[in-house]
Amino acid sequence: MGTILVAAVSLSAQQTPAFPAVPSMTGASFATPETSKAVSEKLAQLDKDVKAAQSAGDNAWMLVSAALVLMMTGPGLALFYGGLVRRKNTLAIMMQSFALMALITVLWALVGYSLCFGGNGPVIGSFEHAFLRGVGAEPNPDYAGTIPQATFMVYQLMFAIITPALITGATAERMKFSGTVLFLTLWCLVVYAPLAHMVWGKGGLLNAAGGRFPCLDFAGGTVVHISSGVSALVCALYLGKRTGYPKQPMPPHSLVLSFIGACLLWVGWFGFNAGSALAASSLATSAFVATHFAAAAAALGWSAAEWLKNGRASALGAISGAVAGLVAITPASGFVGPMPALAIGLIAGVVCYWMVTKVKAIFGYDDALDAFGVHGAGGTIGALLTGVFAQQVINPIFGAGKDVGGLDGHWGQVGNQLVGVLLAWVIALVGTLVLLKIVDLLTGLRVPEEHEIAGLDITQHGEEAYNLEA
Amino acid sequence: MMKIEAIIQPSRFESVKDGLREIGVEGMTVTEARGHGRQKGHTEVYRGREYTVDLLPKIKLEMVLPDALVSRAVDTILKTAKTGKIGDGKIFVSRVEEAIRIRNEERGENAL
Numbered sequence: 001m002g003t004i005l006v007a008a009v010s011l012s013a014q015q016t017p018a019f020p021a022v023p024s025m026t027g028a029s030f031a032t033p034e035t036s037k038a039v040s041e042k043l044a045q046l047d048k049d050v051k052a053a054q055s056a057g058d059n060a061w062m063l064v065s066a067a068l069v070l071m072m073t074g075p076g077l078a079l080f081y082g083g084l085v086r087r088k089n090t091l092a093i094m095m096q097s098f099a100l101m102a103l104i105t106v107l108w109a110l111v112g113y114s115l116c117f118g119g120n121g122p123v124i125g126s127f128e129h130a131f132l133r134g135v136g137a138e139p140n141p142d143y144a145g146t147i148p149q150a151t152f153m154v155y156q157l158m159f160a161i162i163t164p165a166l167i168t169g170a171t172a173e174r175m176k177f178s179g180t181v182l183f184l185t186l187w188c189l190v191v192y193a194p195l196a197h198m199v200w201g202k203g204g205l206l207n208a209a210g211g212r213f214p215c216l217d218f219a220g221g222t223v224v225h226i227s228s229g230v231s232a233l234v235c236a237l238y239l240g241k242r243t244g245y246p247k248q249p250m251p252p253h254s255l256v257l258s259f260i261g262a263c264l265l266w267v268g269w270f271g272f273n274a275g276s277a278l279a280a281s282s283l284a285t286s287a288f289v290a291t292h293f294a295a296a297a298a299a300l301g302w303s304a305a306e307w308l309k310n311g312r313a314s315a316l317g318a319i320s321g322a323v324a325g326l327v328a329i330t331p332a333s334g335f336v337g338p339m340p341a342l343a344i345g346l347i348a349g350v351v352c353y354w355m356v357t358k359v360k361a362i363f364g365y366d367d368a369l370d371a372f373g374v375h376g377a378g379g380t381i382g383a384l385l386t387g388v389f390a391q392q393v394i395n396p397i398f399g400a401g402k403d404v405g406g407l408d409g410h411w412g413q414v415g416n417q418l419v420g421v422l423l424a425w426v427i428a429l430v431g432t433l434v435l436l437k438i439v440d441l442l443t444g445l446r447v448p449e450e451h452e453i454a455g456l457d458i459t460q461h462g463e464e465a466y467n468l469e470a
Numbered sequence: 471m472m473k474i475e476a477i478i479q480p481s482r483f484e485s486v487k488d489g490l491r492e493i494g495v496e497g498m499t500v501t502e503a504r505g506h507g508r509q510k511g512h513t514e515v516y517r518g519r520e521y522t523v524d525l526l527p528k529i530k531l532e533m534v535l536p537d538a539l540v541s542r543a544v545d546t547i548l549k550t551a552k553t554g555k556i557g558d559g560k561i562f563v564s565r566v567e568e569a570i571r572i573r574n575e576e577r578g579e580n581a582l
Contacts, residue, residue: 249521251514310515320517357518370517 051146055139058146061280062155068271069158073097073165076268079261080323081169082465084369087253088455089173090465096168099181100161104188108157115193116156117143120203122212124194129153142202144278155275160196163224164188169371170232173250174242174452177460179445183435191231191431195223195424206420208397215420216390216397216405216413218287219276221331221383222424229376230428232367238436239445241366243452250368255316262319266295269326273333286394287333291326294333294345298325301349309357317353324352324374328382332389335397335404340389347385348378380421387417471566471579472540476531477503477559478551483529489550490533493542497582498533509557528559534566536579 078094085093104112111130117140119126129135132153140149164184171180198204199217206215206222217223242250252258273291277284302321303313328348329341336344356373367373390405390413392398403410439445446452451459458464478486483500490498504525511524535543544561552558571581 246519251516251521312515314515316516353518361518 065275072268083257092456169369218334225379232371294329297345298349327378
């Protein structure tokens with residue numbers, strides 16, 4: 001067998017090398033200048049092939065993830081919110097999510113992506129990639145070295161779409177369509193872009209790898225959930241209560257829609273969190289597992305709290321709990337194991353239940369669909385608990401052998417998380433307030449009372465969700 | 471000619487309808503209605519907000535019958551609609567002046 005092999009190699013060495021590993025195994029006699037050149041060429045080719053295979057695998061997963069995240073906005077969030085409003089405002093709230101799918105996409109192509117991921121400034125990106133200049137098949141090693149930059153770009157776009165869409169939960173049933181789209185488009189530039197760059201962008205102030213305050217945010221606890229949740233609270237306070245709130249009953253018009261929406265959100269969240277590994281890696285698996293476990297624990301936590309309080313576990317409670325858990329695990333998903341994920345979910349489920357049932361009633365703000373109670377509160381809890389539970393065995397982000405979170409013994413990370421949380425709160429508060437003032441002057445924010453009573457479907461869009469006689 | 475209006479529990483509707491058909495009631499108008507008498511509503515809780523639902527779903531039956539059939543129809547409704555609990559509904563009986571079939575303009579009991 002050995003002689004046959006050797007004969008084959010000596011033959012092939014003169015023509016096309018077929019077994020590049022063999023010469024070194026079979027002795028120095030084959031290491032002529034020609035064979036070693038052929039071997040190194042073959043090795044280079046193999047290296048290229050391996051990279052191409054990895055890139056193909058990673059790219060497949062990232063494109064699927066991008067599609068999953070888009071599915072979270074439409075239909076996921078649109079159905080979830082659509083079912084929670086009264087019948088007369090169904091299309092209006094769904095249309096707000098859908099409009100953002102179109103608007104933010106165009107904005108992203110023009111300047112949005114560049115402002116988030118161009119350049120290496122501490123606070124905001126640059127115009128380096130304006131009009132998607134230089135964003136194509138070549139990977140961008142600063143972010144994701146194995147997939148085309150265009151894949152990374154379109155994946156990040158889906159995050160920029162859903163984040164402002166979350167805010168519409170607080171402004172529901174009373175904000176003008178014109179004011180909503182103008183405000184949320186500007187919000188994407190003024191609040192989302194700097195936060196995304198600070199946390200995820202190269203050179204960003206809060207970047208976990210090398211920032212001034214390394215803040216752990218795997219998939220957007222600060223960038224997505226605190227930013228949208230806190231802005232939602234500002235919007236709710238600025239707009240004021242819906243006409244008739246809280247005296248008049250405003251029950252959800254179709255929990256069936258909300259149920260389907262919440263289940264789509266749960267599934268889409270695998271793209272959101274596991275996709276944030278930016279590769280089809282074992283870290284993606286870890287994030288996938290943590291995400292799922294947190295959602296389950298939070299659904300149980302919220303339901304248990306409700307059962308104790310009301311003597312019953314409601315469908316709306318269970319799905320709201322799952323969403324709260326998914327929010328809270330978002331920043332932690334790539335840093336924690338399954339057991340901490342259960343703990344984070346359980347805590348988020350109970351705390352968010354308390355936020356939307358008790359705290360909202362005490363302060364009396366009309367966060368119509370609980371965008372702040374779930375995303376603001378859940379995001380804050382998740383960001384802080386990430387600092388507690390993050391472990392280097394899951395993700396050695398600070399380098400091999402370096403402690404990551406409190407469980408590793410690096411309690412200072414909780415302080416870093418706190419800086420990230422505070423900065424996100426401040427940017428969201430200030431940015432939103434300034435933009436609301438501006439948009440109030442330009443288009444106005446609130447519909448007239450008679451339009452609110454008639455419903456936004458008819459008055460803002462000239463159509464109805466349910467034409468039962470048609 | 472008498473008109474019977476009966477407001478009943480939705481759960482009893484099929485039995486009432488079948489009972490009336492058995493005694494020869496040939497037509498009726500049925501409306502899904504909401505209302506309440508002495509029956510209290512129930513509370514629903516959505517994310518901690520309680521709503522009292524006091525208008526409950528009911529079925530309203532209306533039929534105009536020849537005098538001879540009225541008391542048997544009332545008895546049938548009483549028998550088939552009763553569950554014995556508050557919320558079983560009410561029967562109203564009133565006299566009808568005239569009935570006209572639109573298709574051929576027949577009048578009186580012939581039009582029923």
